[in-house]
Amino acid sequence: MMREDIIKEIKNVLSDVSTSKVEFLGPEIYIYTKNINKFYENDKYISSLAFSLKKKVNIRSDISELMEVEKAKSIIMKLIPEDAGVSAIYFDTAFAEVVIEALKPGLVIGKQGLTSKAIIQETKWTPTILRKPTIEGQYLQKIRGVLYKNSTERKKNYSYAAEKIFAEKHSKKDWVRFCALGAFREVGRSCILLETANSKILLDCGVNPAGNGDSYPELESMGYAITDIDAVVISHAHTDHAAFLPYLYKMGYNGPTYCTTPTRDLMVVLQFDYFFVSGKEGSEAPYSEADIYQMLKHVIPREYDEVTDITPDIRLTFHNAAHILGSASVHLHIGDGAHNLMYSADIKFGFTRLFNNLEENYPRLETLILESTYGGNNDIMPPRNIAEDRLISIINDTVKRGGNVLIPVFAVGRSQEVMLVLEEYYRRNKLQTNNVYMAGLIREVCAVHTAYPDYFKDNLKRRVLQNNSPFSSPIFKEITNKSDMEVVLAGSGNVVLATSGMMTGGYSVEMFNRMAENPKNTLIFVGWQSEGSLGRRLQDGLKEVTITDAQGKLKRVPVNIEVVTIEGFSGHCDRNQLLAYIKNLNPMPKRIYIDHGEEEKAVAFAKFVSQRFNVSCYAPKTLECLRIR
């Protein structure tokens, strides 16, 4: 539907209500009225608009109607019960919204939405309600602050995005192709260019954090400017999927980025981390902090299962990928159903303590792009309960012999999963220590987790909602500086969860350097280690490392620390889970492309899949382009 048709339809449905303005902001439509109460007296208007337009429609008061801010604030505070725990209120004139952050959003909404409705009727401001995290986090606060203090600029960005979405198709052709710009026959720098006769979009835009091979996606190979891209879609926050995104904005890209709300917040945290860590390691990040903020102001969040037109011929739906908080598989419905593509991104098809099972039913599916991190013949993981018992017994043995335990983890994903295990075993009196330290960004990331409990499994969600979050257990303490680190190293019986997860920098490397010589200590790997990373070299039996000692001198030390790898905690499918996922897919895709796996594994896995399922399956190389329709 074109803009003119939409406006005509709105006038038709709202023939007896006066509207002052219609705005197209990103994929949504905003209708401003001088009589907002009329919409709340009778909900037929909103429901018939949503039905006939098949778009998200927002009704807002005309700016002339909005109550003066101080007065509105005092009325709102009287309407909301005190136990809601309101922590911040922003009045956002650009969108005629009042943004209310509260510990208990349910009480701001009220029974059957009555409190929210009363706020609109009395003040004419429309509330947007955010959950306050139960763990304080400076990043989340900063992100929300930036978003709501820059709403005029955001509105301009959304309006620009809408121009692309509601544009006329300039071609009637219906071909589809994709170009592999990164993470094909490799892990890291995930990036796919998807092109149709009418659209050019990027799926993910990551870096290769392991430092082996090329660091960034092959964007120059596109043959046109980054500013020609219509939209970017981000599957999840991990550095290898999203840390290159601010660079696009640095290079002048001015279009939208679609992702879930938790992905937006987590990717900003990880981009800042990438920026700071690169600086410390002496290699500069390819963008500045300002570019990260620039990106943030262009993000259009979408929830799971929400269907959104992102260009004139591409319709996007995110599905739960059960990999990390907010992670999604990306389903694209192209050209009125001419083709359906699913980009799995990183997925977990199996038990996790954090998330519900992923989606395996789709209305239509012709092409699947599937990850293969653990697609190798020997990549079979033990059941989770065995992995958990083993982790606890190794920790307890180390505690008994007077050593410390170091677990390198990704800030997002494995750290929370391992924390949930440690917390539960501690409650069951099976963990012999109550000193679990988090070093690096882990606490900040946990704070973001507590702001989005709806994304969790029921029992975890309940605990967070009851303010009894396992992430706030007293066994978890934080290392925030060098002197905290010294205290932990001087003691014994401590468990340290530290970033980076592949020991490419940060606290995990600093702590390891100080722990390596002592055979009483244990280093436990629970997550993926890329080729070339220090983590992988230690797994492969590295005997000696060069470290910088307390005096700043380089020194060679033997690796006496016990090095253990525990499989079974991964946020990725193992080989059997990948095969089970394909088997369960409904419908079965016509062709499968394999990405996100080391060359040998990806190629062998593709061959195996094509034979086992009698389907066309291939592992393209990075820089290959393939026509899929």
Ligand SMILES: [Zn+2]
């Ligand atoms: Zn990931």
Ligand SMILES: [Zn+2]
């Ligand atoms: Zn990944």
